[in-house]
Amino acid sequence: MSGHRVLALDADGVLLDYNLAYAGAWQRAFGRYPALRNSHAYWAADRWDVERLNGEALHQFRAGLDAQFWSALPAVPSALEACQQLEGAGFELVCLTALPPQFAQARLANLRAHGFPIERVIATGNDASAGSPKATALAQLQPLAFVDDYLPNFAGLPEGIHGALVLREPEGSPNCGPALQQLHSTHASLAAFAHWWLVEKQEN
Incomplete structure (x- = not known):
């Protein structure tokens, strides 16, 4: 793809x-x-x-x-609206999760139940022994951007992919240290990323 x-x-x-x-x-x-x-x-x-x-x-x-x-997790507030805005702007949204592959269909059912405009879930498992468990899938998918809330998942991010970190609850967060310098942007939420990606990034 x-x-x-x-x-x-x-x-x-x-x-x-x-x-x-x-x-x-x-x-x-x-x-x-x-x-x-x-x-x-x-x-x-x-x-x-x-x-x-x-x-x-x-x-x-x-x-x-x-x-x-x-298959029954609640949605993050404002995430659905953010995805609708991104999809409405012509982007295809793919869920890239470190869940075990056997739960990919449950995750997709969960997203569909909330109305997320997402038709594909890639479940990588969470084996981080060779770096990010998502690096191989990212290299194959080659998305424009990768949005995650866990800094170690950006290890080995392939060239040309925009790395966007969601900086949620700060206490005990792993989202700190020198690796932050390797990222392209940080955001308070997916909604904040969507606004930046669709509005502010285009203006700069």
């Missing part, structure tokens, strides 16, 4: 609110909806008042992160 009008968008933290869904997953696993601990925390386990899991409890929690879970 030629990427001349393609934008690659991450899902969790960009299109879909995994941190909010995490609390529901915790309730299903342990029968208790956790209290909010820190609304500015980057990681879900720091956002909610939950204990660190290991052993059988961790297995029990992860067992609940099944196709049903991945």
Whole structure:
């Protein structure tokens, strides 16, 4: 596929609110909806008042992160409108997610249920042993831009692809350090990126 009008968008933290869904997953696993601990925390386990899991409890929690879970995450506020604006401007939107490939269809069903104008999900898995798990897919897709909320996913970003980082909740965020200098732009949300991409970038 030629990427001349393609934008690659991450899902969790960009299109879909995994941190909010995490609390529901915790309730299903342990029968208790956790209290909010820190609304500015980057990681879900720091956002909610939950204990660190290991052993059988961790297995029990992860067992609940099944196709049903991945097909029912809430949308990030304003993300749908941002995607509609980008699609309306003639861009093809592809979801590039580090989910295991067996959940690609659940993710696509989730996006469709919210009305996202996205017809393709590429699920790479999250093996980062050789750098970003998304680098190979990006090299094949060759989108105009790649939008993600996790700085390590930009490692090895192929030449010619605009790297746009969503800087969401700051506390405990991995989105810091020298690697930030390798990016082309940073934004508060996908909506902020869409406005910049469609309006401000064209004016400069």
